[in-house]
Amino acid sequence: xxxxxVIAPHLLDWYDRHARVLPWRVPPGGGPNGGAADPYRVWLSxxxxxxxxxxxxxxxxxxxxxxxxxVQDLAAAPDAQVMAEWAGLGYYARxxxxxxxxxxxxxxxxxxxxxxxxxxxxxxxxxxxxxxxAIAYDAPETVVDGNVERVVAxxxxxxxxxxAAKPELVVLAETLTPRNRxxxxxxxxxxxxxxxxxPRNPACGICPLIDDCDARAAGIAASLPRKTPKAAKPDRSxxxxxxxxxxxxxxxxxxxxxxxxxxxxxPSAHWDGRDLPPPGIAAWREIGHVRHVFTxxxxxxxxxxxDLDGPPTRGRLVPLRHxxxxxxxxxxxxxxxxxxxxxxx
DNA sequence: AAAACGTGGTA
DNA sequence: TTACCAAGTTT
Numbered sequence: 196x197x198x199x200x201v202i203a204p205h206l207l208d209w210y211d212r213h214a215r216v217l218p219w220r221v222p223p224g225g226g227p228n229g230g231a232a233d234p235y236r237v238w239l240s241x242x243x244x245x246x247x248x249x250x251x252x253x254x255x256x257x258x259x260x261x262x263x264x265x266v267q268d269l270a271a272a273p274d275a276q277v278m279a280e281w282a283g284l285g286y287y288a289r290x291x292x293x294x295x296x297x298x299x300x301x302x303x304x305x306x307x308x309x310x311x312x313x314x315x316x317x318x319x320x321x322x323x324x325x326x327x328x329a330i331a332y333d334a335p336e337t338v339v340d341g342n343v344e345r346v347v348a349x350x351x352x353x354x355x356x357x358x359a360a361k362p363e364l365v366v367l368a369e370t371l372t373p374r375n376r377x378x379x380x381x382x383x384x385x386x387x388x389x390x391x392x393x394p395r396n397p398a399c400g401i402c403p404l405i406d407d408c409d410a411r412a413a414g415i416a417a418s419l420p421r422k423t424p425k426a427a428k429p430d431r432s433x434x435x436x437x438x439x440x441x442x443x444x445x446x447x448x449x450x451x452x453x454x455x456x457x458x459x460x461x462p463s464a465h466w467d468g469r470d471l472p473p474p475g476i477a478a479w480r481e482i483g484h485v486r487h488v489f490t491x492x493x494x495x496x497x498x499x500x501x502d503l504d505g506p507p508t509r510g511r512l513v514p515l516r517h518x519x520x521x522x523x524x525x526x527x528x529x530x531x532x533x534x535x536x537x538x539x540x
Numbered sequence: 541a542a543a544a545c546g547t548g549g550t551a
Numbered sequence: 552t553t554a555c556c557a558a559g560t561t562t
Contacts, residue, residue, distance in 0.1 A: 244558040251548065251557085285546030288561075320560045340558045385558055394556065395551080425555090454545070490545055525547055 202350070202407050203373035203380050209403035210383035215390070217249065218256050223379050232378075234306040234331040235266045238296075241323045241330075242289055249389070255284055269294070270301035275448075278457050279522035287458050287524070291451065292318025310336050329381040337372045338381040339365050342388025347371070348420035349392060352409035356421040364420075392416075428488070432495045433466030435527075436479065437534040440503040440512055444534075447510030454489070458524045461531075462510060466494060478502070482537045485529040496526070498533050 211223045219240035221232040239259060243252040258280060263269040269277070274294060281290035295317040300306050306327070307313050314324035321339075328334040339347075344357065347368045353360055373380050391398045399411050410416040438445040438461075451457045479501030487494045515538075520528055 241558065246545090246557060246559055247547080248549075248557045283547075285548090286559085288545065289559090292560080318560070322559055326558065338558080341556085342558070382558095389558085422555095456545090488547080490547090491543075 197350075197407055197409065199370055199407075202371050202404060203375070205403050205407065206383045206387065207373075207376055207380060210379055210386060213386070213390075214379075214382070215249075215386050218253060218260075220382065224376075231333065232331050234308075234327060235269075236260065237327050237331040238266075238306065238319075238323075239269075239293075241326050242293055242296075242318055243284065245289060245323070246286060247284060251284065255281070266297050266306070267301050270297040274457070279459065279519070282458060282522050282524050283528070285525070287456055289318055291457055306331070308332050308334075310334065326381060330378045333376070333378040335372055335374055335377040336381075337365070337369045338384065339368050340385060340388075342385045342392075343368055345394065345420055346384055346388045346392045346404075349397070349410035349416050350404065350408050352413055352415065353419065354415075354421060356423045359423070360420065429492045430495065431466050431492050432497070433463060434497045434499055435461045435463045435485075435530045437461055437482075437498060437500045437530065438503050438507070439501070439538075440507065443512035443514045444518060445503065445507050445510045446513050455524050455526070458527070459522055460524070460527050463496070466496070483533050485526070485533060487526045487529060494526070496530065498530050500534055500537060 207223075214220070214223050216222075217240075219232075219236050221230065225231065240252065240256055243255055243259075259269070262280065263272060272294070274291075277294050278287070278290055281287065281293075284290075296319065299316060307316070308328070310324045310328040313319050313327050314321070319327070325336040325338045326340075328336045329338055344361070344364050347353070347364045348357075348360065350371075351367050353363060353367070355363060387402070387404070391402050395417065397416050399405055399408070399416055402408070402411075405411055408416065410419050436445075445462060446459050447462055449455050449458050449460045479499040482498050482500045485496050485498060487496065518531070520531055523531060
């Protein structure tokens, strides 16, 4: 029978020597002056990291904290600027919730310091509330993300497939959370999952918990956690119109809710294969197709280029030299790259 | 409770 | 190229 009491100490010893250095992180044991992490930076990084890799987040985090050093600064930012800066990171509801949360926190005079208080804020759920409470306030909350699910499934050799296994894994994870340094422990679990206890080819040979792991003992670590197969993605198709008017191109903001909500886009329609041309375009021609993979479907978008006969009836014209590729979501970057190449030719 | 919601990297 | 994966939340 495993001794769960030794797991946190083993992990913290490892973390003290091998913690990743990350822009939003305070080193093990505290900052330069023994200081704790800034709740604003912890919150911002945690939201950016939701379903998103550390590598992708780094540049965005640096950019956001340079533009907006405090939550009050972010709260005062224009919606469109925040959406443009978020462009490319994905899951755009996060950006809208980020602003709503910043404004709520600013109005309240600061971040709540409890998990329950944090949980009530927009864009902060079960994971993020626990992460902020643990990392910024060193509260003994149990943080369960994808890394922790995997580490715990292996430590206890849980063979129930995810997502059904989630409640069981949370209960098991709670039995491991220490009173001593819960914030460092939470980050240590995630570092372990990201660097040692990886989904494929886990590096059990250098794992600080090798002697505490049931799956390792049973020789099934690499096969855990089990997962129920995902449904195949359907294919969809649609049309995007790159409409020129003199030296400008027509853009419009997508509706706040739904796919790519609130982002800047080329006029398009329902992507159900039955799109019709937008009003105001006399003649257009196809310049190619872009393919894009979303979470739940793949999209093939026919890209049409044309000239408006007159002022647009929707959206707004942006002069060519002011079009900033980086302010567009990934799909629209592909469309623009194709159109720009055609226009240049 | 199941589905919606982005993107880029890796095997 | 296909398939999976990454510090989840909302409805």
